[in-house]
Amino acid sequence: MTAPAVLLRAEGLTRTYRLPRRSLWGPAGRRYALRGVDLELVEGDALGVVGESGAGKSTLIRLLLGLDRADAGTVHYRDREVRPGPARSLTWFRREVQIVLQDPMSSLDPRSRVRDIVAEPLECLRVExxxxxxxxxxxxxxxxxxxxRTRYPHEFSGGQRQRIAIARALAPDPRVLVADEPVSALDVSVRAQILDLLRDLTTRLGLSLILVSHDLGVVQHLCNNVLVLKSGEPLESGPSPQVLGNPQHPYTQALLSAIPTLPTHTPHPKPATLTKPAAPDSARPAFEAGKPGRRSTPPSTKGPAPPAQRARLRPPPVGTSEDPGPGRRPECAPREGPWPPTKPKSFISASTAKPERSASTPASPSWTRCAKRSA
Amino acid sequence: MKALRAPGAPTRTVLRALVRDRNGLIGGTLVAILVGAVPLSLVWTPYDPTAVDPNAPWLLPFRGGHLLGTDMLGRDQFSLILVGSRETLLIALASAGIAAALGLPLALAAALGPRRFAAGVVQLIDVAIAFPALLTAMILAAVFGGSVWTAAGAIGVAFGVHLARIARAEIERVHGSDYVLAATASGSSTWRTVRRHILPNIAPTLLVQLSLVMAVASLTEAALSYLGYGSPAPAVSWGRILHDQQPYISARPLLVVWPGLAVALSVLGFNLLGDALRDATDPRLRRRAPEAPTDTVDVERTDEVGTSRASLPAHAALLRVTDLTIRIAGRTVVDGIDLTLAPGERLGLIGESGSGKSLTALAVLGLLPEGAEVTGSIRLDGVELLGKPERELARVRGSRVAMVFQEPLTALDPTMRIGRQIAEPLRLHRGMTGRQSDRAAIDLAARVGLPDPAELVRAWPHQLSGGQRQRVGIAIALACRPALLIADEPTTALDVTVQRDILALLDELAHEQGTALLFITHDLAVVSRVSDRIAVMRTGRVIEQGPLERILHDADADYTRALLAAARATAFDATAFDDAFGAGDPTPGVHTSTETVEAPL
Structure with a gap:
């Protein structure tokens, strides 16, 4: 297998903010929110960005998503530069990279219905x-x-709202999901469910993930690579087992030793069911081959969709070995291949069912990238 | 006004909500009468309003077939007022329209335009606001001759800039919100974001403001006409009627009452309708949120077998809460809980959001929100706290029971120096003088591990880091050596490295002073550091309580086990990488001081 494609690459990202003037004459001070951060997201990777408050995590996300202009440094997606600008000029990028924000209480417009919230990227990105x-x-x-879909956000609990936010991010069928502290505003039990959902979705849909968090537990469970930030500067990065298991930088060590842990010396009693089973994993088939148009089977009206439908959420994962080059995809070719190329070691549950290779799965007509390209 | 209605809020739903709201019903009716009077006056009036009848001047109401009587010229009052409604409604609508047409674009330009340009617009607004509406209207009337339009123009422009200022603040608030960020990341263009997110969310404020403009416009019209700057003679308006009647006010006071009443009721109608419209267009207020939506842990509620009351003899208990029930707005949020704390004991109260744990703590302090019904009993040192008058409770708070809050920034008064805040409980409860308490504050600051205490007591809250602020919070709480310290998620807002230090400090101080600790959190890992005993709350009930060890390793209730499993599933597991790297344990004892004073003192 050749090296998997690099999706998102940031080089030397730097962002400063002007401090309030201390004296009338001296120059206004500047504070670095981010200083020379390099980052690389390989297809199929899950990269965790770790740091405490003021580490520059949010700034990094804004720059990565082209929501803010860097003072220095560049962001490339598949070797095409991401330049902040008018919404239209970034449509190509936003179809590929979507975001889930921290607080589902504030990230959903209280005056929009669920349908309008989730359809927003479809509308804005003119997805056909x-x-x-x-x-x-x-x-x-x-x-x-x-x-x-006809309800308003306030009618949902925190966990459900975060599910809506995730649905919105998934709607345009992105390739990269950027999650900014996706569970830190949620209760512990809901947290586990949302993490399971994220892991399940990224695995099943072949998404690459950038997860920003101050919670190393979350990063450990979802990410196979870690970048540690402090005061805007990158301190340490590498595969999770290496950085979290054998940290080199004193700050990473201090961070790790400060995490409160539950005493675990006795064998755990049998835990009660935590998550409503999203879909019976054993029953999950390979991506259905030859299923006609999506609308031929209306989505179930109660509860989670049957696995068949969910698996069709996305055409089979792209073959990472045959990436045709910058910004280009094989035209309408069936995409196949194993995902993830490197399975993160820290996945805890057995639900990481790898999508099996399916020999010939024509992408469903209305949601293929081809349709998008023609838009 | 209509164009501003939130999309996705069908007219019928809004109307229904409007009728259900009493103010909406009254306001709507008043405005409907005003609006209805206009077409009516065009086709029918009981008498010709301009018809002078020298035989019937000064008639009292109900005389000679005149509903409201006649004026000095024998004109029918009711007909006059009916016709006057045209002018009032016209000026109200015209003013509101001009104000909106001017104010909204100005506000958008000031909030979303390029930086220099926006700053210029803001200056322009500030200058324009200095012109008084009434004076402008009078000057315009003097130059162009009085008419509805000069008045509406002056009022519209004056209130347009006011509106622009308010709308700009609102637009900036919404523009900074997460859902606008999410929309931008979804690829929404600026203009679409304005249309789909910003306008619907500032509409409520604009509605209220525009209804205010309409009310003020009707008043100003009356004032202008009264002063003689209104529409010229043949036109009839309420202000003009007032103006005409004024010389005879002592002889025929009733004749001033009718037009005055008409003006007052229209203004009231506009105001009430505006308020009600704001509420009716808000989906959050329209339909009640479902009761405690649950997507949390999936276990049956029949698991309350595990409730084991800690049976301390009554006299030994520092705090004894019995059958505490709290109802807020008809909903039971805390449902008959029992808790006991021995002196010096550390109890961890855990539960998810909405489980009622914070309300329980507030109940102990007697700080529940207005309108909460509390039953049961809360005894501190054997003395019943429930039903105690506020003044006696105030004496207990801070001296016997103290609290550390979650958000260290909002818990401190930003306009008060640190030392003063630490010393406040000492002055209140111990009657210390300024100098004594200042010295005590320095000691306390040193006790909670704040650097350079003598200097730091003169700092302001914003000059400290989050961890330092929380240390100040602890110093305030422990100033009077309370018997019970309630800590409500004191480390949730802090970084992990700071959290560890704060937990250690709380633990150490509580131990040293023999203070009992009621530690409220949703984080099991945190609570296991600072508790001897744990009580688990869920939907207002204590599901299980017992010693820390037993709860952690042998919990009875399914819910507790599920909670623990969830915590373990998402917690960082330092042993996970041990296979890969023999000694994976991070070096202990490495200590970073992330708590530095962010600004020079």
Missing amino acids: GDHDARVDEVLAAVGLDPQT
Whole structure:
């Protein structure tokens, strides 16, 4: 297998903010929010960005997503530069890279219905196809009843709201998901469910993940690579087992030793069911071959969608070995291949069912990238 | 006004909500009468409003077939007021329209335009605000001759800039929100974001402001006409009627009452309707949120077998909460819980958001929100706290029971120096003088490990880091050596390295002073560091309580086990990498001081 493609690459990202003037004459001070951060997201990777408050995590996300202009440094997606600018100029990028924000209480417009929230990227990015059907599909994929599409955000609990936010990010069928502290505003039990969902989705849909968190537990469970930031500067990076298991930098060591842990010396009693099973894993088939148009099977109205539908959420994962080059995809070719190329060591549950190779799975017509390209 | 209605809020739903709201019903009716009077006056009035009848001047109401009587010229009052409604409504609508048409673009330019340009617009708004509306209207009327339009123009422009200022602040608030960030990341263009997110979310404020403009416009019209700057003679308006009646006010006071009443009721109508519209267009207020939505741990509620009451003899208990029930707005949020704390004991109260753990703590301090119904009993040192008058409770708070809050920044008064805040409970409860308490504050600051205490007591809260602020919070709480310290998620807002130090400090101080600790958190890993005993709360009930060890390793309730499993599943596991790297244990004892004073003192 040849080396997997690099999706997102940041080089020397630097961002400063002006401090309030201390004296009338002297120059205004500047504070580095981010200083020379390099980062590389390989296809299929899950990269955790770790740091405490003020480490520059949020700034990094804004720069990576082209939401803010860097003072120095560049961001490339598949070797094409991401330049902050008018919304139209970044459509190509936003179809590929989507974000889940920290606080689901504030990241959903209180005056929009769930349908409009989830359909927003479809509308803005001019994705072709039946938006309503796609909304139902992604809602089912995140374990929400598609019937909830007419409701308002305040009618949901925190965990459900975060599911809506994830559905919104998934709607345009992105390749990279950027999650900014996706569970830190949630209760412990809900946290586990959302993490499971994220892991499940990234595995099943072949998403690459950038996860920003101050919680090393979250990073450990989702990410196979880690970047440690402090005061805007990168301190240490590498595969999770190396950075978290054998940290070299004193700061990383201090961070690790400060984590409060539960005493675990006795064998755990049998835990009660935590998550409503999203879909029976054993029953999950390979990506269905030759299934006609998506709308031929309406999404289930109650509970999570049956595995068949969920698996079709995305055409089979792209073959990483045959990347045709910068910004280009094989035109309408069936995509196949194993994912993830490197399975993160720290996955804890057995639900990381790798999508099996399916020999010939034509991508479903209305949501293929080809359709998007023609848009 | 209509264009500003939130999309996705169908007219019928809004109307229904409006009718259900009493103010909306009254305001809507008043405005409907005003609006209805206009077409009516065009096709029918009981008498010709301009018809002078020298035979019937000064008639009292109900005389000679005149509903409200006649004026000095024998004109029918009711007809006059009916016709006057045209002018009032016209000026109200015209002013609001001009104000919106001017204010909104200005606000958008000031909030979202390029930086220099926006700053210029803001200056322009600030200058324009200095012109008084009434004076402008009078000057315009003097130059162009009085008419509805000069008045509406002056009022519209004056309130347009006011509106622009308010709208700009609102736009910036919404523009900075996460959902606008999410929309931008979804590829939404600026203009679309304005249309889909910003306008619907600032609409409530604009509605209220515009209804205010309409109310003020009707008043100003009356004032202008009264002063003689209104529409010229043949036109009838309420202000003009007032103006005409004024010389005879002592002889015929009733004749001033009718037009005055008409003006007052229209203004009231606009105001009430505006308020009600704001509420009716808000989906959050329209439909009640479902009761305690649950997507949390999936276990049956029949697991309350594990409730084991710690049976301390009554006299030994420092705090004894019995059958505490709290109802807020008809909902039971805490449902008959029992808790006991011995002196010096450390109890961890854990539960998810909405489980009622924070309300329980607030109940002990007697700080529940207004309108909460509390039953049961809370005894501190054997003395019942429930039903105690506020003044006696105030004496207990801070001296016998103290609290450390979650958010160290908002828990401190930003306009007060650190030392003063630490010393406040000492002055209140111990009657210390300024100098004594200042010295005590320095000692306390040193006790909680703040660097350079003598200097630091003169610092302001914003000059300290989060961890330092929380240390100040602890110093305040422990100033009077309380018997019970309630800590409500005191480390949730802090970084892990700081969290560890704060937990150690709390533990050490509580131990040293013999203070009992009621530690509230949702984080099991945190609570296991500072508790002897644990009580698990869920949907307002204590599901299980017992010694820390037993809860952690042999919990009875399914819920507790599920919670522990969840905590373990998401917690960092230092042993996970041991296979890969023989000694994977991070070096202990490495200590970084992340708590540095961020600004020079």
